[in-house]
Amino acid sequence: MAYVREERNEMPMYKGEFQRAAKRRPIREVLPIPALRSPPAGHQGSSIEEAFASDPRQLPPEERQVFRWQGGETAGLEHLRNYIDSGQLASYRGATESFAHGEDNPVNSGTRLSPWLAFGCLSARMVVKEAREYERKHGKTSSGKGIGKIGSTGTRLHTELLFRDFLRFSALAWGTSLFKIGGPFHVKGLEWSHDMELFQKWREGNTGFPFVDAGMRELAATGYISHLHRQCCAAFLVRDLRLDWRMGAEHFESCLLDHTPDANWGNWAYRILQRPCLVETRAKYPVEEHVTTVEVVAWPAVHDARLDHTLRWCPELSGLSKDLAREPWLLDTVPDRRISIKPYKDSPLWFCAANRTNWDYEYFWLPGHAWTVKPGKSEVQRSDFQLGKDYPRPLVPPLNVELDLDALPVKFHGWGTEPAVRRHVWGGRKQGRPPTRSDEQSEAGAPEARPRWEANGKGKGTGKRGGKGKGHQPFYPESGAGCQNQWQKRRREADWRA
Numbered sequence: 115m116a117y118v119r120e121e122r123n124e125m126p127m128y129k130g131e132f133q134r135a136a137k138r139r140p141i142r143e144v145l146p147i148p149a150l151r152s153p154p155a156g157h158q159g160s161s162i163e164e165a166f167a168s169d170p171r172q173l174p175p176e177e178r179q180v181f182r183w184q185g186g187e188t189a190g191l192e193h194l195r196n197y198i199d200s201g202q203l204a205s206y207r208g209a210t211e212s213f214a215h216g217e218d219n220p221v222n223s224g225t226r227l228s229p230w231l232a233f234g235c236l237s238a239r240m241v242v243k244e245a246r247e248y249e250r251k252h253g254k255t256s257s258g259k260g261i262g263k264i265g266s267t268g269t270r271l272h273t274e275l276l277f278r279d280f281l282r283f284s285a286l287a288w289g290t291s292l293f294k295i296g297g298p299f300h301v302k303g304l305e306w307s308h309d310m311e312l313f314q315k316w317r318e319g320n321t322g323f324p325f326v327d328a329g330m331r332e333l334a335a336t337g338y339i340s341h342l343h344r345q346c347c348a349a350f351l352v353r354d355l356r357l358d359w360r361m362g363a364e365h366f367e368s369c370l371l372d373h374t375p376d377a378n379w380g381n382w383a384y385r386i387l388q389r390p391c392l393v394e395t396r397a398k399y400p401v402e403e404h405v406t407t408v409e410v411v412a413w414p415a416v417h418d419a420r421l422d423h424t425l426r427w428c429p430e431l432s433g434l435s436k437d438l439a440r441e442p443w444l445l446d447t448v449p450d451r452r453i454s455i456k457p458y459k460d461s462p463l464w465f466c467a468a469n470r471t472n473w474d475y476e477y478f479w480l481p482g483h484a485w486t487v488k489p490g491k492s493e494v495q496r497s498d499f500q501l502g503k504d505y506p507r508p509l510v511p512p513l514n515v516e517l518d519l520d521a522l523p524v525k526f527h528g529w530g531t532e533p534a535v536r537r538h539v540w541g542g543r544k545q546g547r548p549p550t551r552s553d554e555q556s557e558a559g560a561p562e563a564r565p566r567w568e569a570n571g572k573g574k575g576t577g578k579r580g581g582k583g584k585g586h587q588p589f590y591p592e593s594g595a596g597c598q599n600q601w602q603k604r605r606r607e608a609d610w611r612a
């Protein structure tokens with residue numbers, strides 16, 4: 115496909131329409147790799163080697179990095195060959211399939227082709243050709259049995275690459291609006307903060323939310339994080355810290371090995387796309403009461419189920435049980451109110467906080483409630499770990515999300531070992547989701563299908579949503595640590611002046 119400037123207004127707003135149109139067209143042949151011409155006179159041989167030897171310098175090796183890229187076409191082709199030959203395509207999960215939860219979609223999966231694609235070392239056409247050839251020889255597979263996008267894994271890779279094209283063409287159509295505060299969708303009605311202290315904490319991975327912090331630390335140290343992490347860290351900056359999204363995009367730009375303006379700024383622009391009537395809903399349910407990017411607590415439960423990735427980047431949490439390391443604020447808080455977190459229906463959460471449009475069937479393991487917490491003496495005490503000293507307290511009031519442990523789409527996980535703080539985790543059959551171990555036991559007449567958490571109560575009726583008119587309480591009054599949100603500050607200042 116080619117971009118025609120005069121037809122830019124016909125560029126679809128959503129990727130699906132673009133992808134359907136693109137898939138109807140034949141893919142042009144991959145061009146042969148051109149033979150290199152010799153360098154211009156005066157730049158032969160040793161002068162090029164000398165230039166490379168002096169600068170850029172090699173970064174010290176980062177031991178925690180699970181994969182290292184080597185620049186250039188030769189290395190890119192080799193990586194593509196190895197990826198295809200190893201058969202990994204058969205279980206491929208695309209970057210944007212973040213809604214497909216479970217073992218076959220761990221937080222750091224993906225082809226890792228993006229830096230080579232970004233620098234033009236590999237062409238998307240070549241990748242699709244290789245994927246198709248593999249499927250012709252070995253047959254097609256579809257990981258995830260109908261959950262997620264339809265089509266074989268090779269088709270999914272093609273779909274991801276089309277999203278790349280979509281953003282590239284869209285960026286041409288959007289023009290400079292891509293870099294303006296309202297973004298290409300001209301978002302209005304929201305106030306953005308420029309609080310440098312908050313921004314610095316996000317950049318350094320000191321937000322107090324381990325999944326976000328792991329991503330931000332990995333990004334700074336290696337220049338790469340997976341799509342899941344990019345979505346989550348970006349959504350947290352936009353929706354919870356309420357910082358100007360362009361600050362986040364600039365930071366990503368300064369770190370990412372695979373940076374391209376269309377992919378980076380385009381993906382960020384989608385993070386500020388609002389659900390209809392969001393501004394009104396936010397007025398009704400003041401957002402500063404709790405974190406709204408639920409993924410920061412929910413995703414590690416299924417995409418980093420033993421917390422290996424998070425703990426690699428947040429080693430200070432390694433001594434805690436997995437439950438506590440995922441939600442360390444449980445050490446000095448107590449549950450407050452049980453709230454609904456179903457997006458788009460009855461909660462103030464953003465539409466598409468990351469990808470939550472398929473909530474009813476993709477999130478069957480989230481029963482739909484979470485607990486706000488308030489400072490208090492927790493039932494779990496650790497003498498060797500102090501929140502606020504060994505690891506930061508959360509920058510915005512956190513949530514303790516109810517997980518249906520019996521329904522989790524991961525076989526091996528680290529959750530449920532701290533019953534004292536897990537009173538609200540429960541199992542049980544819900545309409546529209548596959549039967550779980552506990553359902554099967556119930557049907558077989560097992561005496562105790564759901565005993566573990568019920569003993570502690572589900573919290574039914576433990577309070578209603580707080581909402582309009584409920585005065586905001588500083589989350590950590592003694593340190594003010596939880597009150598740094600500029601939005602909250604401004605609100606409190608306004609209250610005080612009135």
Ligand SMILES: Cc1cc2nc3c(=O)[nH]c(=O)nc-3n(C[C@H](O)[C@H](O)[C@H](O)COP(=O)(O)OP(=O)(O)OC[C@H]3O[C@@H](n4cnc5c(N)ncnc54)[C@H](O)[C@@H]3O)c2cc1C
Binds near residue numbers: 224227340348372379
């Ligand atoms: C806030 C944010 C910023 C991002 N910035 C960039 C960026 O600067 N450069 C970049 O290449 N990708 C960017 N992405 C998209 C995506 O995260 C990466 O392309 C992906 O993580 C690369 O890993 P992979 O090669 O293993 O992906 P795979 O899942 O193997 O996908 C194959 C290829 O498809 C393309 N692709 C997949 N998803 C996207 C997407 N959402 N947008 C654009 N291309 C996509 C990439 O070229 C990728 O290599 C960003 C995503 C977010 C949420």
